[in-house]
Amino acid sequence: MLDRRSAAGPRRGVRTTRVAVPTAAAALLVVGVVSMALGRYPVPVGHVVEVLVGQLTGNAYLGPATEQDVVTLVRLPRVLLGALVGGGLAVGGVALQAAFRNPLVSPQVIGVSSGASFGGALALVLGLGTGYLVASAFVFGMAALGVVFLVTAGRGGASMLMIVLGGVVTGSFFTALVSLLTYLADPYSTLPAIVFWLLGSLATATFGKVLVAAVPVLVGFAVLLALRWRINVLSLGDEDAAAVGIRPRPVRWTLLTAVALIVAGAVAVSGVIGWVGLVIPHLVRMWVGPDHRVLLPVSFLVGAAFLVTVDTLARTLSGGEIPLGVLTALVGAPAFFVLLRRNRDRIWDRA
Template sequence: MQISAAERAPRQAGSDPRKRRRAATICLPLAVVAIGIAALGVGRYSIGVVDVTRILLGQVLPLDPSWSQAQEAAVLRVRLPRVLLSMLIGAGLAVCGVVLQAVFGNPIVSSQIIGVSSGASFGGALAIVLGLGSAALVLGAFGFGLVALVAVFLTSRTRGPAPPLTIVLSGIVVGAFFSALVSLLTYLADPYGELQSIVFWLLGSLATATYGKVAIAAVPVLLGGALICALRWRINLLSLGDDDAATLGVRPARLRWTLLVAVAAIVAGAVAVSGVIGWVGLVVPHLARLWVGPDHRLLIPVSIGLGAAYLTVIDTVTRNLGAAEIPLGVLTALVGAPVFLVLLQRNRKRMWSE
């Protein structure tokens, strides 16, 4: 049965990439800002959107204060660092998912697949067991995340360029090794002291967000994200295959490892300040791909915005859902797994065939 031209026109108009690009570039930034302002006002001590906006503008403009000192403290000292950190980590994990799925040509690849999350988890857990303080926890998570990447590089080296499957298998092995070390530390930790801290940190949380942690996460996330954005048009060439990409002037092996280093820096920086937060790098790229298609020149910026908004919403729910705060990593899994299954069943062809 053939479809008439009149019936095809609405579909073509609805899938016009120019309209989707316009909607993504205009609506998404406004939505991210709106979600951030709303998150600053939501809590057990509720603050109106107008007051939140005036408090923020009052830091740069000479506005007469119509808000109380308690409201200003709640917004600027308690909630703003947490919202900024959730946006940074959400954007970073989302862009990591996009890059890894493109590099390996596999729609179910995430940051855990290359072992960086497991390495960073071990570094943070080791600092907790040794009682070295928060600074050592951040440095340990970041350092062992990079150690995991180097281990993947060394174990996947061949005489020629390392194929993606070899890198994936090396990442699984390295991740399993560091996961075993984390289990060992969990077993050796004091059940009435360090064990509780390790378990809570591994589940992922932004409850201890501060401006210092925002600065720590911002360095690797922004630098790695800027590098990925600068190379996003080259990522499209990887989908053509190594031979065609090399013909067009791209060195696939070098580009692949450059992207993996950027991903490792982002993931290690995120894990260092928030613990392990899963499913963001798996669900958000698929949502973005359904919206704007597979072109990474637009897909990566859209994933960044969606990731920031997604994790901010989830974190706002975690701190207001009950009397005791639910770990962020638990809720992202509870929400992400069903959403991913629905997307997979309804749009498995569209996600990668456009």
């Protein structure tokens, strides 16, 4: 349960914002530049900076044309896409943990990831193009939220337990449909594509996919930022929220819709990537505290830097592409275990 001081301390929040947000932004910038320098065709960091500055100012890059093409056409969209997906999943986890007042909640709990997975797998089985795959994943991800809403809708409203149970049931249903599609898929062509996509990857990143992800992720993030004060109050409990004039259920469903929009957009372009929305909120909360005015923007920046780093490792550690879902689990599970062991009493109650 969140500490009651999470909605207090405006001066402390302002001071923390002035330090934490620039620090996290600088870290993301450094990680992004280094990521664009690394790969099978290495580019010096100084040259990467020259290429990026040239793109912003309109000045021609005087170095090898291959370096400019690698940075601008291959690695820049991949870094941007990784930042959007990682940041979106991180803030989705922050919002859900506050809405449900449970530190173990992640974006997968509302079933949207499973719905989006089914949509993408269906597009692959039908042999549709990349654009249809993204659209199908997004549509079915939002449809999963609609199913949760229908399951939990009632005259007296839905409790948090009912929403979680509705999400679990919906996620299980769509997971079963994904399993059915993998059983029916051609084992020599379609099945490997489905499995690789479900494990998560940014290998097919383009500026088009960056735009597709940017719209739902940034819109959802903007909604969460607009509700940051209400999230602080909601994290104290429904009774306290109602006492200050906030209606908990509409706010909670607004949060769920925003998170569903973010998760559906992320899964549509990258596949299923776990642990980001569970581990990053805890790490950032230990750094900046539970005030969502600071926690949300810093979590977005740290989540973005984390996934860009993991994606860099995925494409440089071996000759092939290691699925992101595998690496995030390998990194996230031990990190979360260490956090639980060292901070069992402080992770969620720190002010």
